[in-house]
Amino acid sequence: METKTAKILDGKALAAKIQKELAATIAEVQPKIGRPPGLAVLMVGDNPASAAYVSNKEKACAKVGIASFGKHFPTHTNQTELEEVIAELNQDQRVDGILVQLPLPNHLDAISLLHKIAPDKDADGLHPVNLGRLVRTEAGLRSCTPAGVMRLLEEYKIPLVGKKAVVVGRSILVGKPMALMLLDADATVTIAHSRTQNLKTITQNADILVAAAGIPRLITADMVKPGAVVVDVGINRVTDSSGKSRLVGDIDFAPTANVAEYITPVPGGIGPMTVAMLLQNTVSSYLRTNSN
Numbered sequence: 001m002e003t004k005t006a007k008i009l010d011g012k013a014l015a016a017k018i019q020k021e022l023a024a025t026i027a028e029v030q031p032k033i034g035r036p037p038g039l040a041v042l043m044v045g046d047n048p049a050s051a052a053y054v055s056n057k058e059k060a061c062a063k064v065g066i067a068s069f070g071k072h073f074p075t076h077t078n079q080t081e082l083e084e085v086i087a088e089l090n091q092d093q094r095v096d097g098i099l100v101q102l103p104l105p106n107h108l109d110a111i112s113l114l115h116k117i118a119p120d121k122d123a124d125g126l127h128p129v130n131l132g133r134l135v136r137t138e139a140g141l142r143s144c145t146p147a148g149v150m151r152l153l154e155e156y157k158i159p160l161v162g163k164k165a166v167v168v169g170r171s172i173l174v175g176k177p178m179a180l181m182l183l184d185a186d187a188t189v190t191i192a193h194s195r196t197q198n199l200k201t202i203t204q205n206a207d208i209l210v211a212a213a214g215i216p217r218l219i220t221a222d223m224v225k226p227g228a229v230v231v232d233v234g235i236n237r238v239t240d241s242s243g244k245s246r247l248v249g250d251i252d253f254a255p256t257a258n259v260a261e262y263i264t265p266v267p268g269g270i271g272p273m274t275v276a277m278l279l280q281n282t283v284s285s286y287l288r289t290n291s292n
C-alpha cells in the first residue's frame with residue numbers, strides 16, 4: 001500500500017522569521033523610545049527542564065534586542081519575597097514583560113503570584129484579567145503556547161471555520177486557552193482530559209487535533225483521522241533504547257505522519273513558537289506603553 005507522508009508545520013522556521021521581524025521593529029523604534037524592551041523571567045529552584053527553557057528564552061531575547069531582567073531564586077524562597085520582587089518589577093519602567101516559570105516548588109502558591117503581576121506586563125497571558133479578555137474575545141496578552149499554535153496554523157493557511165477541533169489537555173497554561181482560541185476561530189471544539197472515556201473515538205473525529213497532555217505516545221496513528229492536521233504540544237524527555245536522552249511529544253510521530261496531512265515535529269514545532277510569542281507579547285507591551 002502506498003503511504004503518504006504528512007507535510008511538516010515548521011515551527012522553528014516560522015519562529016526564526018518572527019524573531020527577525022521583532023528585531024527589525026525594535027531596531028526601528030528603540031532610538032525614539034530611548035530604551036530596549038525588557039523581559040523578566042522569574043525562576044525558583046533548580047528544575048533542570050525549567051533552567052534549560054529559561055536559558056533558551058534569554059538567548060532569544062538577546063538575539064532580538066530585548067533586555068533580560070531574569071532572577072533565579074533558591075528553592076526555599078518564600079511567597080512574600082517573590083511578591084515583593086513582582087511589585088518592584090511592576091513599577092520598573094525598563095520592564096515590559098514578567099513571567100513566572102512554572103512549575104513552582106510545592107510550598108508556593110502559583111495562582112496567587114500570577115494575580116500580583118500587572119496585567120499589562122503579563123507576558124505569559126495567565127493573569128485572570130487576560131484570561132477573562134480571552135474568554136470575552138477582547139484584545140489582551142494571550143497565553144504563548146496556544147497563540148503559537150494559532151500563528152503556525154495561520155501561516156500554513158489551515159482552514160478552521162466549521163472544522164472539528166479536539167484539544168487533549170485542559171490546563172490553564174495550554175489546553176483551556178487553546179480550546180478558546182480555536183473556538184474564536186469558528187472551529188467546533190471538544191476538550192478531552194484524563195477522565196475522558198473512549199479518547200480514541202473522540203480524536204478519530206478531529207480535523208484538527210492538538211495534543212497537550214505530557215504523555216509520550218498518548219496519540220497513536222490509529223487514533224488519527226486520515227488527512228487531519230496534528231499539532232503536538234507535548235515536550236517529554238525520554239531515554240531511548242540506546243540510553244540516550246531525547247525530547248518527544250505526545251504523538252507517535254512516524255506512524256502518525258503516514259496518516260495526517262500536516263504534523264508538527266518535536267523538537268522544532270510548538271516549542272520555538274512559544275518562545276517567539278513570548279517575545280512578541282513583550283514587544284507589544286513595550287509598543288503600547290510607549291505609544292503616546
Ligand SMILES: NC(=O)C1=CN([C@@H]2O[C@H](COP(=O)(O)OP(=O)(O)OC[C@H]3O[C@@H](n4cnc5c(N)ncnc54)[C@H](OP(=O)(O)O)[C@@H]3O)[C@@H](O)[C@H]2O)C=CC1
Nearest residue numbers: 145169170171174193194212213214233234235270271274
Ligand atoms: N511546546 C511548548 O511550548 C510547551 C509544552 N508544554 C508541554 O505540554 C504538555 C502539557 O503541558 P501542561 O498543559 O502544562 O500540563 P498539565 O500537566 O498541567 O496538563 C496536562 C493535561 O493533560 C490531561 N491528561 C493527562 N493524562 C491524560 C490522558 N491519559 N488522556 C487525556 N488527557 C490527559 C490532564 O487532564 P486532567 O486535567 O484531568 O488532569 C491535563 O488537563 C507537557 O508535555 C508540557 O511539557 C507545556 C507548555 C509549553
Ligand SMILES: Nc1nc(=O)c2c([nH]1)NC[C@@H]1CN(c3ccc(C(=O)N[C@@H](CCC(=O)O)C(=O)O)cc3)C=[N+]21
Nearest residue numbers: 052053100101102103124235267268269271272274275
Ligand atoms: N510560565 C510558564 N510559561 C511557559 O510557557 C512554560 C512554563 N511556564 N513552564 C514550562 C513549559 C514548557 N515550555 C517550553 C517552551 C519551549 C520549549 C522549546 O523551545 N523547545 C524546543 C527544544 C528545546 C530543547 O532542545 O531543549 C523545541 O521544541 O524545539 C520547550 C518547553 C514552556 N513552558
